[in-house]
Amino acid sequence: MDIGSVVQGSESAFPKSEYDGRVARARQRLAAAGLDVMVVTGPENIFYLTGQQTPGYYTFQALVLPVDGDPVFVIRQLEYFNFIANTFIADAAVYQDGEDPVGFLTKVIRDKGLAGKRVAIDKRGWFLPIAVYEALQAELGTIGDAAGIVEALRAIKSPLELEKLDYAAAYVDAGMKAGLAAVKPGATENDLVAAMMGAAIAAGSEYMGMEPLVSSGSRSGVPHGTWKRRRIEAGDPAFLEMAACHDRYHAALMRSAWLGAPPAVASDMMKACQDALAAALDEIRPGVACEVPHLACQAVIDKAGYTDAFRKRLGYSVGISFAPDWGEGAILNLNKGVKTELQPGMAFHLPPALRIYGRFTVGVSETIVVTPTGHRVLGTIDRALLQVD
Structure with a gap:
């Protein structure tokens, strides 16, 4: 997708190295918990790991963070340019208004070869509706609980x-x-x-x-x-x-x-x-x-x-x-x-x-x-x- 003159990371709150350290520590905690991939939906945890911030978090967004491999961000098309400006993440999966974002997310997980892995989600997050969780569970089977993985890192400020x-x-x-x-x-x-x-x-x-x-x-x-x-x-x-x-x-x-x-x-x-x-x-x-x-x-x-x-x-x-x-x-x-x-x-x-x-x-x-x-x-x-x- 053409991003015009929007510069990657130009609006980021922190340098890329700060996020790289946070992601590395989150992955260590995921591995220690016996998990392969985490789906992050809470805007605070998303911001902590990526820098993405928008008043439009009322629409569905999710960071798919595997222990191994590049993360991918699932985001509404209107928010894509905001995402480019605020983050240093290269891979975004963009859905359009009218598409089912949860179905879109599960397709991304399958296309990345992660569907058979131990997938977890931040179940106690503010912005995880029951319907979203049930839909993910129906598509992917058992969904683990990643609550606390990122929060424990956020408790101690750099x-x-x-x-x-x-x-x-x-x-x-x-x-x-x-x-x-x-x-x-x-x-x-x-x-x-x-x-x-x-x-x-x-x-x-x-x-x-x-x-x-x-x-x-x-x-x-x-x-x-x-x-x-x-x-x-x-x-x-x-x-x-x-x-x-x-x-x-x-x-x-x-x-x-x-x-x-x-x-x-x-x-x-x-x-x-x-x-x-x-x-x-x-x-x-x-x-x-x-x-x-x-x-x-x-x-x-x-x-x-x-x-x-x-x-x-x-x-x-x-x-x-x-x-x-x-x-x-x-x-x-x-x-x-x-x-x-x-x-x-x-x-x-x-x-x-x-x-x-x-x-x-x-x-x-x-x-x-x-x-x-x-x-x-x-x-x-x-x-x-x-x-x-």
């Missing part, structure tokens, strides 16, 4: 990946500063979000994996509520959480504000969140189990008497994300019972928040990277509850 997170953290700082500055009597929740997204994008952010979570007044007391035109009044709380993105790598941040003097219970809850975050950060270093920072956070909240208001994980891995999420919680969480040890290069968002349901929420967060000796906080925004007179 130096080049950490650079992307640093950029994203700078963008989210810019967005949060603008959002907090917009918290004024008479401003609407939309005003806050417009300021946050405008500043983050102006600073360099691309489209985020999830929208900002911004609410005010009693609306802020409902978890994961977000902007809906409400006008902020004197005495209102305002809750702000957002992420920003650089080459699909996300950093996130949460802060809280109050118009006027907050009630004592809100101040107490905010102090508990701040102390819980500090206690958790004190535990983050290589060799520590993921549950340890969570338990430290929970202990502070329990001592403050807010156990019933904190029934969630402390934090989650961050890195590559596409909608509908800005996190990598499917890879690793800081939560009770998670015994995986922290390693240098892991990155997390830690957002302890407390609320009285239907009244208000307060919280504070940081995105951090595990270093050889401890951790590094990526953000620079003051953690205090902002009081607006």
